[in-house]
Amino acid sequence: MHIAFDADDTLWHNEPIFDLTQGHIAELLKEWVPADELGEKLNHLERRNLRLFGYGAKGFTLSLIESALEVTRGEIPNAIIQQILDAGKAMIEHPVELLPGVVETLERLASQHPLLLITKGELFHQETKVARSGLAESFAGIEIVSEKDEATYRRILDRYAIDAERFVMVGNSVKSDILPVLQIGGNAIHIPYDSNWELDKIEHRGAEEEGFFVAESMFEVPNMLQEIAALGWQTPVAAANRGK
Ligand SMILES: [Mg+2]
Missing domain, CATH: 3.40.50.1000 (HAD superfamily/HAD-like)
Known part of the structure; x- marks a missing residue:
């Protein structure tokens, strides 16, 4: 056999790392969008981007940035983009x-x-x-x-x-x-x-x-x-x- x-x-463990990251970014974007709406936007974009990015933390990070750009209508401060990138890197370095x-x-x-x-x-x-x-x-x-x-x-x-x-x-x-x-x-x-x-x-x-x-x-x-x-x-x- x-x-x-x-x-x-x-x-x-894997999914909780994604959930925690999403929660952290939702907190940064809360003056533009409620957390559940950001979640829906992110799911939609991840689904759409799957054929381009495939599965994993890098594609997730890019879809998070895209979500942030959309919900802020392009007005997202650079400092928040930096924080999303840092969160994505932290996911990849997260201990197993x-x-x-x-x-x-x-x-x-x-x-x-x-x-x-x-x-x-x-x-x-x-x-x-x-x-x-x-x-x-x-x-x-x-x-x-x-x-x-x-x-x-x-x-x-x-x-x-x-x-x-x-x-x-x-x-x-x-x-x-x-x-x-x-x-x-x-x-x-x-x-x-x-x-x-x-x-x-x-x-x-x-x-x-x-x-x-x-x-x-x-x-x-x-x-x-x-x-x-x-x-x-x-x-x-x-x-x-x-x-x-
Ligand atoms: Mg699995």
């Missing part, structure tokens, strides 16, 4: 804070299975986070991709010669980590994270979906993997049919 992990908000159970679980699993890390975002920033996390050694492969859709997962599975049926993806985003993996015939463990990025929200049927498992934390993942393996192999005929 090959097991892959998402990084942001699965192995380490691992989630509970990550170290123990990866250590245990890495001795039994080849582990992959699959994360989307900005290459340079994600590379430095992986390096600073101290987790790089646990992984047989690290894939930093621009989008996590079916085509991306197919490409990765092909490259590592992994059978989708024997592949389990673990992550916090139903949209990026779970549904595309189920779509190509794999299994996925969803570990919900407290706060969700607006652009990552999606309707889904949860554990009713075949191959969709839910864990409360990384601590539950090893036992859940055993359950998944048992499900897959107790009925060899059904498993063989699924593979066709």
